[in-house]
Amino acid sequence: xxxxxxxxxxxxxxxxxxxxxxxxxxxxxxxxxxxxxxxxxxxxxxxxxxxxxxxxxxxxxxxxxxxxxxxxxxxxxxxxxxxxxxxxxxxxxxxxxxxxxxxxxxxxxxxxxxxxxxxxxxxxxxxxxxxxxxxxxxxxxxxxxxxxxxxxxxxxxxxxxxxxxxxxxxxxxxxxxxxxxxxxxxxxxxxxxxxxxxxxxxxxxxxxxxxxxxxxxxxxxxxxxxxxxxxxxxxxxxxxxxxxxxxxxxxxxxxxxxxxxxxxxxxxxxxxxxxxxxxxxxxxxxxxxxxxxxxxxxxxxxxxxxxxxxxxxxxxxxxxxxxxxxxxxxxxxxxxxxx
Numbered sequence: 471x472x473x474x475x476x477x478x479x480x481x482x483x484x485x486x487x488x489x490x491x492x493x494x495x496x497x498x499x500x501x502x503x504x505x506x507x508x509x510x511x512x513x514x515x516x517x518x519x520x521x522x523x524x525x526x527x528x529x530x531x532x533x534x535x536x537x538x539x540x541x542x543x544x545x546x547x548x549x550x551x552x553x554x555x556x557x558x559x560x561x562x563x564x565x566x567x568x569x570x571x572x573x574x575x576x577x578x579x580x581x582x583x584x585x586x587x588x589x590x591x592x593x594x595x596x597x598x599x600x601x602x603x604x605x606x607x608x609x610x611x612x613x614x615x616x617x618x619x620x621x622x623x624x625x626x627x628x629x630x631x632x633x634x635x636x637x638x639x640x641x642x643x644x645x646x647x648x649x650x651x652x653x654x655x656x657x658x659x660x661x662x663x664x665x666x667x668x669x670x671x672x673x674x675x676x677x678x679x680x681x682x683x684x685x686x687x688x689x690x691x692x693x694x695x696x697x698x699x700x701x702x703x704x705x706x707x708x709x710x711x712x713x714x715x716x717x718x719x720x721x722x723x724x725x726x727x728x729x730x731x732x733x734x735x736x737x738x739x740x741x742x743x744x745x746x747x748x749x750x751x752x753x754x755x756x757x758x759x760x761x762x763x764x765x766x767x768x769x770x771x772x773x774x775x776x777x778x779x780x781x782x783x784x785x786x787x788x789x790x791x792x793x794x795x796x797x798x799x800x801x802x803x804x805x806x807x808x809x
Contacts, residue, residue: 508541521768593629
């Protein structure tokens with residue numbers, strides 16, 4: 471389909487506030503695979519740390535990996551820890567999740583850890599944890615740098631409060647073991663920073679954009695390279711993104727941008743501050759598109775965005791061509807009447 475490797479970070483379909491509708495959740499993964507996209511499983515789009523606990527996330531990874539018909543990667547974190555764990559506790563928690571993801575047959579994504587951010591005292595602690603993890607992986611992994619817009623508890627990650635120094639620390643870890651790293655996913659919503667970072671990566675280490683504001687330009691790239699993608703916005707726009715990527719694979723960059731352009735205002739709206747509530751809009755559009763029977767999120771997170779925000783999301787999704795207007799209008803009207 472494309473010269474780019476592309477993952478859609480997939481949401482989970484909730485049966486109710488406390489449980490997952492497994493059949494609908496897996497059916498949605500097959501929808502993504504059918505469009506040639508990879509599935510990024512159990513990531514923040516699936517409400518990791520915001521409703522999806524680790525035992526359920528582990529089950530999700532196992533089920534999805536068992537049914538995979540395309541690429542799948544999956545989040546490895548430390549979100550099952552409680553209290554105020556120390557550095558060794560954080561490392562052991564990462565290793566526990568890493569083993570489960572590897573055994574399931576998914577490519578690991580080493581996600582940022584709130585517990586590591588709290589326990590680490592400097593860049594040497596990040597080197598210790600990530601170095602040990604990279605020494606243990608059975609295949610190259612994806613490193614994930616999630617910015618504070620997505621999770622304020624990750625302030626100071628990589629052992630520095632300032633992004634330039636954090637980037638230098640991050641690159642030191644990458645350059646120490648490039649053969650263990652397939653790529654890095656960067657979600658700082660800063661296109662210039664991502665371009666600079668990808669130019670500084672060792673040969674063979676990919677940059678997967680996680681920039682839901684500037685993804686078309688970053689994926690299209692420039693004369694010095696391009697980004698691949700691991701994006702939450704590709705969950706609701708999968709069919710449109712697939713068409714655009716097919717044009718890019720044929721070398722038609724202009725047509726790629728023409729198809730992608732209407733999705734950008736939608737994405738910027740869904741990911742507007744507070745950015746971490748973007749999951750509400752993603753699930754709302756899945757419901758308007760007919761991929762699930764209820765507009766419901768784990769933990770009742772469907773109430774995190776206002777009616778006005780959701781109405782604008784619907785309008786922009788229609789312009790972008792990711793929902794069928796008449797069907798979506800019927801569901802919207804029924805939902806408004808039931809409030």
